[in-house]
C-alpha cells in the first residue's frame with residue numbers, strides 16, 4: 428500500500444479544548460497547523476467538564492488567595508472577550524448557560540465564607556444577592572443562608588466545541604485509535620511521524636495535547652518525562668422521572684462541613700430534559716462505591732445541601748473519568764497550566780478548561796521562537812473526525 432504524505436508547520440495531537448484552541452490560534456496567524464484526533468473530538472475530559480470558566484473563587488474559599496487563584500483570575504474576562512467576538516477566537520456561537528454562578532454555605536463554614544467574601548481581594552468577584560432578587564428556589568422560608576453571586580460564567584461545552592472546530596475543520600484529521608506511531612528524528616529534532624506505515628506527516632514543531640494520551644505518546648518517543656498523574660473522578664448525573672415535576676436550573680458551588688464542596692451544573696439532553704451534573708468532593712470520594720451505594724450517598728447529599736427543597740423522584744447515573752495533569756510531588760492539584768518543551772516537542776496540560784487560552788499563549792510563544800511558516804499543499808480527502816456525543820445523551824442507559 429502506498430504511503431500518504433502530508434505536511435504542516437505544526438502538528439498537534441489530541442483534539443480536546445487544548446488542541447482545538449492552539450489549532451485555531453496558530454492557523455489564525457498563518458502558521459499551518461494540522462490537528463490529529465484518534466477518537467471523537469472532545470470525547471475525553473473536555474466533554475466531561477462542567478463548563479465552568481473559573482476565576483479562582485472556588486479555590487479561594489479556604490481563605491487564602493493561592494497561586495492557583497491568582498493565575499486563573501483573569502480567565503473569565505479573557506473568555507468573555509471571545510464570547511463577545513472580541514478575543515483571540517470568535518466564540519459568539521457558544522451557548523452561555525449563565526454569566527454568574529451561585530454559592531452558599533451552611534453550618535460553621537458560613538461565617539468563615541462571609542468574612543472571606545467581604546474581603547477586599549474578592550469584593551469585585553463576589554456579591555451578596557438581596558433576598559428580593561434571589562432566584563425562585565431560594566425564596567423559601569426555610570432557606571436561611573446568605574446567597575452569593577460569583578462573577579464566573581458556565582458554558583455549553585458542545586456548542587463551544589462546534590465553534591472551535593468549524594473555522595479550521597479541513598485541517599483536523601481522524602487517525603486510527605490503535606495507530607502505531609513511529610517518529611523520525613534528525614539532530615535531536617523530530618522531523619515527522621508515521622502512522623501504521625500508511626500516513627507520513629512532516630512538520631517543524633509537534634504539540635502533544637492528548638490529555639491522558641500524552642503518556643503513551645511520550646513512551647512512543649522514548650521519553651519518560653514530564654510525568655503525568657491521573658485524578659479519577661466519579662461524577663453524578665440525575666434527572667427527574669416525572670415530566671410534570673422538573674428540576675430547577677441551577678449553577679452553584681455549595682459548601683457544608685460534612686461534604687466540603689459540591690458543584691452542581693444544569694444541562695439539557697436531546698429531549699430537553701434538565702440534567703443535574705454533580706461534582707466536587709463526592710466525585711473524589713465515591714470511586715469504589717457500587718451504583719446502589721452511590722445513589723444512596725447522592726440522595727443524602729442533596730438533602731443536606733437543599734433541605735428546604737422538595738425534589739422529584741430522580742434517576743441517577745455515574746460517569747467515571749480521569750483528570751490528566753502533570754505529576755506533583757504531593758499529588759496535589761497543579762496550580763496553573765503546564766507546558767514542557769523538549770527540542771521541538773511541546774507537552775501540554777491545561778489542568779483546567781478555563782486555562783486553555785493561558786496555555787495556548789505559552790505554547791505559541793515557544794513555537795514562534797523557531798518556526799518558518801511555509802506553503803503547504805491543500806489537504807485533500809483528510810479523514811474527517813466527528814464531535815463526541817454529549818454526556819447527557821449517553822450517561823443514562
Ligand SMILES: Cc1cc2nc3c(=O)[nH]c(=O)nc-3n(C[C@H](O)[C@H](O)[C@H](O)COP(=O)(O)OP(=O)(O)OC[C@H]3O[C@@H](n4cnc5c(N)ncnc54)[C@H](O)[C@@H]3O)c2cc1C
Nearest residue numbers: 441443444445465471472473477478479637638640780781
Ligand atoms: C469531570 C470533570 C469536570 C471538569 N470541569 C471543569 C470545569 O467546569 N471547568 C474547568 O475549567 N475545567 C474542568 N475540568 C478540567 C478540564 O475538563 C480539562 O482540564 C480539559 O478539558 C483538558 O483538556 P485537554 O484538551 O487537555 O484534554 P482532553 O479533553 O482529555 O482531550 C484530549 C484528546 O486527545 C485525544 N487523544 C488521546 N490520545 C491520542 C492519540 N494518541 N492520538 C490522537 N488523539 C489522542 C483524546 O481522544 C481527546 O480527544 C473538568 C474535568 C473533569 C474530568
